[in-house]
Amino acid sequence: MTASTTCRTTTARSRMAAVGAIAVAGTLLLTACGDQTKSGSDTGGASSSAAKAPLFDKLPKEIQSKGVVKVGSDIAYAPVEFKDKNGAIAGIDPDIAAALGKQLGVTFEFENATFDTLVTGLRAKRYDIAMSAMTDTKDRQDGVEDGKKVGEGVDFVDYFTAGVSIYTPKGKDQGIKTWTDLCGKKIVVQRGSVSEDLAKKQANECPAGKKLTIESFDNDQQAQTRLRGGGADAGSSDSPIAAYAVKTSGGGNDFQLVGEPVEAAPYGIAVSKDNKQLSGAIQTAMNAIIKNGEYAKVLAKWGADSGAVTEATLNGGS
Secondary structure: OOOOOOOOOOOOOOOOOOOOOOOOOOOOEEOOOOOOOOOOOOOOOOOHHHHOOOOHHHOOHHHHHHOEEEEEEOOOEOOOEEEOOOOOEEOHHHHHHHHHHHHHOOEEEEEEOOHHHHHHHHHOOOOOEEOOOOEOOHHHHHOEEOOEEOOOOEEEEEEEEEEEEEEEEOOOOOOOOOOHHHOOOEEEEEOOOHHHHHHHHHHHHOOOOOOOEEEEEOOHHHHHHHHHOOOOOEEEEEHHHHHHHHHHHHHHOOEEEEEEEEEEEEEEEEEEOOOHHHHHHHHHHHHHHHHHOHHHHHHHHOOOHHHOOOOOEEOOOO
């Protein structure tokens, strides 16, 4: 998801065209949406078969013992992470996490939370990582929000590239092609996202008498519902999310993309700065699935090939 320190971006945050919806692979233990407690019972430590996974020894001893990586995520951002028609958690991030789990010999257990609380939850050690289409920005790395230092920041393992798109009701673009065209209009966005940051920046640049009105919501689905009901002129999301909404909402009859995506930037898996061993293990595992082709298969499945990277890097955002 992108703008404040705890959101899905400030200088960019994108997420790319997608297709279909499938339940997530069986190795993931996932909590129900809205439930911030973990699902299932404790594993009681890694099994001997898990310990034989190629990268198991790279994990911190605590996680080896638990056999679980706890993942904070806003599970309402299709196609990156969402609940499918059967109520199962699906999407790019859960599928990538399942592939990482094979390399590391542990289960990635997703816990649902609103996007703008994820970094806070990571600082409080509620999660081991945050994986939620989160744009890697220098402010997030440094723990800066709205120009103020709010924490020590996080490290990012970058694994995808996305931009930010604008969409409108289908057939009602009102001449909107760029962010400047939004002056005098109303836009809906997700709170704490890069889209919200860009909207605030544009609002400050609009001339007198042409105010840009911004309505922010806890998740992107709420913003889409507001736009679908005629409560705004436009919406904005990371590019893969906007493309997926245009493709699927109302059978493709509700929305249309306008203009071109902007602010291309990396998505990163957020890890506490005091857990270098875990971020290093995840980076190594990500590069392993890039090399063995599993990463490419996940992106192809969701129609997000254009956001692929050739190498997982640390803190590549600016």
